[in-house]
Structure formats: structure tokens, C-alpha cells
Amino acid sequence: MPLIGGGAPLLLWAIISYSGAFANAFFPTPVQILQAGAKLLSDGVLIGDILASSGRVLFGFLAAAIVSIPIGLLMGTFHTMEGLFSPVVGSVRYMPVAAFVPLVMIWFGYDEPAKVLIVFLGIVLYNTTMIVDAVRKIPNEILNAAYTLGVSRPILLFQVIFPAALPSILDTMRTNIAGAWNFLILAEVIAAKQGLGFRIIQSQRYVDTDKVLFCICVIGLIGLLTDYALRKLAIALTPWSEHS
Amino acid sequence: MSLSLDFVNNPLAGRFWGSATSAMTELSLHPPGAAGSKFPAPPPPEELPDKLCVQKISKIFDYQSQPLTVLQDVDLSLKSNEFVCLVGASGCGKSTLLNIVAGLTAPTSGRILVDQEEVTGPGSDRGMVFQAYSLFPWLTVAKNIEFGLKLQKLSKRERRERIAYYLEVVGLSRFANAFPKQLSGGMKQRAAIARALANEPEVLLMDEPFGALDAQTKEQLQLFMREMWERTHTTILMVTHDVEEAIFLSSRVAVMEAHPGRIKESVEIELPEHRELEMKSEVSFIQLKRRITTMLGHG
Numbered sequence A: 001m002p003l004i005g006g007g008a009p010l011l012l013w014a015i016i017s018y019s020g021a022f023a024n025a026f027f028p029t030p031v032q033i034l035q036a037g038a039k040l041l042s043d044g045v046l047i048g049d050i051l052a053s054s055g056r057v058l059f060g061f062l063a064a065a066i067v068s069i070p071i072g073l074l075m076g077t078f079h080t081m082e083g084l085f086s087p088v089v090g091s092v093r094y095m096p097v098a099a100f101v102p103l104v105m106i107w108f109g110y111d112e113p114a115k116v117l118i119v120f121l122g123i124v125l126y127n128t129t130m131i132v133d134a135v136r137k138i139p140n141e142i143l144n145a146a147y148t149l150g151v152s153r154p155i156l157l158f159q160v161i162f163p164a165a166l167p168s169i170l171d172t173m174r175t176n177i178a179g180a181w182n183f184l185i186l187a188e189v190i191a192a193k194q195g196l197g198f199r200i201i202q203s204q205r206y207v208d209t210d211k212v213l214f215c216i217c218v219i220g221l222i223g224l225l226t227d228y229a230l231r232k233l234a235i236a237l238t239p240w241s242e243h244s
Numbered sequence B: 001m002s003l004s005l006d007f008v009n010n011p012l013a014g015r016f017w018g019s020a021t022s023a024m025t026e027l028s029l030h031p032p033g034a035a036g037s038k039f040p041a042p043p044p045p046e047e048l049p050d051k052l053c054v055q056k057i058s059k060i061f062d063y064q065s066q067p068l069t070v071l072q073d074v075d076l077s078l079k080s081n082e083f084v085c086l087v088g089a090s091g092c093g094k095s096t097l098l099n100i101v102a103g104l105t106a107p108t109s110g111r112i113l114v115d116q117e118e119v120t121g122p123g124s125d126r127g128m129v130f131q132a133y134s135l136f137p138w139l140t141v142a143k144n145i146e147f148g149l150k151l152q153k154l155s156k157r158e159r160r161e162r163i164a165y166y167l168e169v170v171g172l173s174r175f176a177n178a179f180p181k182q183l184s185g186g187m188k189q190r191a192a193i194a195r196a197l198a199n200e201p202e203v204l205l206m207d208e209p210f211g212a213l214d215a216q217t218k219e220q221l222q223l224f225m226r227e228m229w230e231r232t233h234t235t236i237l238m239v240t241h242d243v244e245e246a247i248f249l250s251s252r253v254a255v256m257e258a259h260p261g262r263i264k265e266s267v268e269i270e271l272p273e274h275r276e277l278e279m280k281s282e283v284s285f286i287q288l289k290r291r292i293t294t295m296l297g298h299g
């Protein structure tokens, strides 16, 4: 099934591109796309682009995880914490992060921290709200069982709520890393000297459609690999959970 | 350590008798209603103070911004070593009452006493077994049992002994290192019962613990539960909607009526101490069943 699911669009692409219905400059064949990739590699820019973009995503993603996991757990557990954070999380969540990009550039310049910050801002609130939900979905029976076994609040948080929510937290991370790539491209499109998003914009200027497509495919591939790695990580960290 | 299923020979067995004796000592020091008397007569066993006392418990919920009286002036007490089953129609407030006893829900009014002392929040003196989903899925069966023992700050050796003992009691020794997802429904409930028992609570509360099981597993667990009680004589308050189960297991059945929920009547179950599943088809059993079912029907 995955072969058909992945193969069918590729076949369709090949048929359209080889049919000559569109100029190859606009609609390159799969072989041309791969050749463009080889060119990027031999020019010595591809690896640098991949590393630059992946690094930004990684740091932004990790920072968002470090901030959102404790805040989400606290908000989900304690009503007082929810009262403290929810005005910010609730309202800012509906403001498009893309709109903040110029502001970030004005305040933090065009360097690495600004890009990492955009990735961070892009996903931190989603992470938090999803983790709050994960905590809320912990079955009451689990919490009540813990209470009748004699837990105190801190023990409940660290030894019950955290492990109980961990599978959902890992799921959240897996979902939101895709979002991290979206915001990274947004940041790189606006200002960068390196990176896959930058390469896409650069190639667009010269109508190197094949390079644009190649970079998009690379991002997709990195996404797949990350997803696979995070899934393996989830299985390793929570072998006790039901994994689909 | 050798694991014996004979409770009296078990090094951990002392607790149950230990607590009964300490209650007696306490009583002879402060006899209720006999203050000042120098030589209080030792009380006959049936006048032992109540292990658990539910006093005038009422609970009013907010239901669609209307007050909904779910429990009204519920009184119920359990003697030490008593196994009481609470039966009643679905929605009459059984779970609410049990949660109040466990300290998980606050009553609107009334008090809960354990060993004459008022309790408010939840505590390890009142262990609880739920209908399902209460095992910690991230811990193995042994670690689930150990969870409460660690909270009680038992030494590593004590914890190991208790885990081994209660795993043996519920017949799950071979599954000590299994995660809950690897167990069948019946095994999960046995593990949850072991976890609650290992904490050695003063009172064990159970809310329809066999309600989610198939008929055959349910009967097996009823038998297991009764045997367990015959050995340990833990004080148990169990909710069930299955009248047959209530009669088979308990020394007394408390029948609840609804709207508002209160205890309608208590029926002493005068069946032999040692119970077998075959008893369910005996005349005396069927008569009890008919009597209680009638009470429920006219609630």
C-alpha cells in the first residue's frame, strides 16, 4: 500500500512532465530534479543548507519542548497555573506567527537567534495547549487510584501525571515538528544566507524549478526520517504504551 | 522467603489482628459512654467500635445549574473485618458515596470516620479498586504494587516481601514484570486488587470491580475475592449492581434506594463462612436474592 500511495503521484508526475504538455523549465522531469540535486551537491551548498536548516529546527523545537512541557503539565494539573498562563496562551494562539516575523527581525536582527526564535514561537503555544489537553485526558481512575494510594501533589505531578501524559507528549512533539519546518521556511524565505528555504527562494529567482522541487523533496525526506526517528524514540521511551 | 498462602503463618499476617487488638486497647482506655469508670468491662465483640462510619452524608450536585440531591443523610457503618456490599439501581449514588468515603469527592454535609477519627481527603488508610483502567500503564505489575509501598516509606526488603506475597495471593507471580497492557481484563483487576491490598488499608473500597468482566472471569474473581477475605478478613465496602454477587461475597448487603439516594435496608447474609459457587443455586441463597431484588424493585 505505501508503495502505491507513494508511487502513484510520482508516476503521474513523470507522465505529465514527459508528455511535453508543459515546458521542462516549469515542470521538470524526475530525472532533471535529481540532476539539479546532484548539481547542488557538487556545488557544495546542499550539505550546508541541510545542516543550517536542520540545526535551526532542532534548536527551536527543543527550546519549545523545554518551555512547553513543564508549562503544559502545570496548566493541566493546577487551576491556578491555568489562570496564570491561559490569557497569554489562549489569545496569542490566534495571532498568526507569520505576522510576528517582521517584529522578530526588527528586535533580533537577521541572524541565527531570530530564525530559531521564529521556529520556537511558531510551535510553543501549540505544544502547550496540546500538552494541557493530554493532561486533561488522563483517565480519572488513574489519578484517583494514585490518591487512594496516598500520593502528595508533587509526587502526583512527577510520578503520575508526567508518565501518564508522556505518550501524548511524544505524539505532540511528532505532530509539531512538521509545524517547525513550516516556520523555518518562513524565516529563511525572508532573510537567510543559507538553508533549504533560502535555496528555494534563490532558485526561484533564476527559475530553477528543478532545484526548488529538489529542496522541497529534501525537506519532505528529512520530515519522514524525523518522524520515523521520533516514532522509534517514543517506542523506546514508552514501551508500555499502545503504539499503532 | 517461603511464600505460604496460609495467611496465619505469614509474617505479614499480623496486621489484621494487630489493628483489631490496638482498637481494643484504645477502647479499654477510653470506653465510650463509660468515662470515669475505673474498670470498664471488656466489650463483647459485636460492640467493637466501627471500623468505618458514614454519618449523615449528603451530596448535592449542580446539575445544569439546578441542585441535584444525589445522597441524603446516608448512614452506614462497618465493623472491623466486615465485608459489606452496597447494591442499588444504576444512578442511585453508589459511586458518589464510595468516592466520598475514599475522600475523592467532598460531601455537602456529613462525616466519614475511620477508627473513630474523621477523615477528609483521600489517604492510604482507604484503599480503592475501580471498575477498570486504574493500573498505571507505565509500571509493571510489581512496580504498580510497589508504588504505594514506596509512598509509605517501607524498606526495600519489606517492599520486596509484600510484593511477592500479594502477587502470590492474586496468582500473578509469573506476571510480576508484565506491563498492564499485556494482561487480560481479569488479570488487570487482580493486579489492581493486589496493589490496593498490599498497602494494607484499614478499609478496602471497591466500585464494581468485576463489572467490566465476562461472566466466567467474574465468577472466578468472586470466588477469589471471597477466599481472599476468608483468609485476611479485611474490612471491605464493595459496590455492585449484581445482587447475586453481593450475596455471595458479603456478610451484609446494604440496599440503596434512589432519588434521593439513601440506605433503605441492611440484610445480614447468614450463609456459611466458607462459600462455594454452588451455593448460588441453594434455596436459602435464592430466597435472599428474591428478597433483595424485591427491595430494589420497590425502590
Ligand SMILES: Nc1ncnc2c1ncn2[C@@H]1O[C@H](COP(=O)(O)OP(=O)(O)O)[C@@H](O)[C@H]1O
Residues within 6 Å of the ligand: B061, B062, B063, B068, B070, B088, B089, B090, B091, B092, B093, B094, B095, B096, B097
Ligand atoms: N460530578 C457530577 N456532577 C453532577 N452530577 C453527578 C456527578 N457525578 C454523579 N452525578 C449524578 O449523580 C447520580 C449518581 O451517580 P453515581 O454515584 O455514579 O451512581 P451509581 O454509581 O449508583 O450508578 C447520577 O444521577 C449522576 O448523574
Ligand SMILES: [Mg+2]
Residues within 6 Å of the ligand: B094, B095, B096
Ligand atoms: Mg457507579
